[in-house]
Amino acid sequence: MEWLEPEMAEFHQKTKEWYWAEYKAMIEKQYGEPPTESDAVMEYAREFSEYELPGIDGNLQNQDGVDRAVEELLATTSPDVFYRCQPYTNQPFMLVTNNPGFPDLYSYLRNGEGMMYNATPAQGENKVSTKHDVAQMARISAHYIVSWISDKNITNLFKKLVEYLDPEFLSDGSIQDTTVAQANSETFDIDEYLQLRAAKYWRHYVSHALSRETGWDDLSPAAEVNPQQGFLGDFYYTTAYKLSTKDSGAIPSNVNSGAILKKEIEMVEPSVLFIAGSHAWETIREFDNPSLIDPEDRNKSISDVKRNVYEIETGPVDYTVALKHPSIGGKYEDEALDPDEEHQPGLIQLLHGASQ
DSSP states (O other): OOSBOHHHHHHHHHHHHHHHHHHHHHHHHHHSSOOOHHHHHHHHHHHHSSSOOOTTTOOOSOOOHHHHHHHHHHTTOOGGGGBOOOOBSOOSEEEEESOOBOOOHHHHHHHSHHHHHHHSOOTTSOSSSSOOOHHHHHHHHHHHHHHHHHHTTOHHHHHHHHHHOOGGGSOTTSSTTOOHHHHTSTTOOHHHHHTHHHHHHHHHHHHHHHHTTOOSSOSOGGGSOOTTSHHHHHEEEEESSOBOBSSGGGSOTTOOOHHHHHHHHHHHOOSEEEEESHHHHHHHTTOOSSOSSOGGGTTOOHHHHTTOEEEOSSSSOSEEEEEOOTTSSSOGGGGSOOTTOTTSOOHHHHHHHHTO
């Protein structure tokens, strides 16, 4: 099963190495000497986590047991655990949010997503490296992102979007044994569309397998999510900034990730680009040649432009849609555009037109 097409895999490999090189350069400037990979990992965790960790400054005297346990886990942790990428299989739509949230490191590294990233092949390098297999990282992330989408109140939004999709836009088999009429009905199963049951089962199985230090690839592909079905088959999901941070405000200001995101969009060439969140909006609104929004809206906030739809005459996308970030409260069914709303194409017309 292919999780990342080769060109996109190469893009993510180079991108995560670039991000980490930028962070290490920032540390070197601060401390006057280049850090080792392990020191940089510890410093990054100290900067963004809630734990008392030594970083490059030295040991701490007042760590409690959990702090020391996290420090021990970090000693053999790859910097790749802070990077996120999702499956890419030529999906028609692209969703961009701000940045991956920063996890609780103890559970994350002991029996969660971070432990799984550490277990992926490191392509001949030592474990504490940035050479881990990005296709396997995308595979792992896919089993977590669908639950995040469900848990963060964005389910209503995607249910609306699925209701509006032209059948030609849906990936083959993404809604099993159904018609558009059934998808529009109350019986449509959003959990099935997100493949939540398979995701939960796979996470549980792999977590226990790695805890027992047994193999984890003997699980049947039928027991995990399919990257070519449901949400994963329809949407390529990414973030404007690709390393875990506490929030959008914690993103280092000296790292210009806009050029990378622009290249990523040009590679995907989605029919519809969904921008959800302030940092994603502020990054994309600066794009030139071509602009992916109305230039008149460049100085506006995401709150001012939410629900705006921009038709792009020349460029890598047909339409751009601005939305609130999924962590913002409120029901996302309010974000679905009314087809009868004046001066604004509805999503039905938008997506049907894009499919022609």
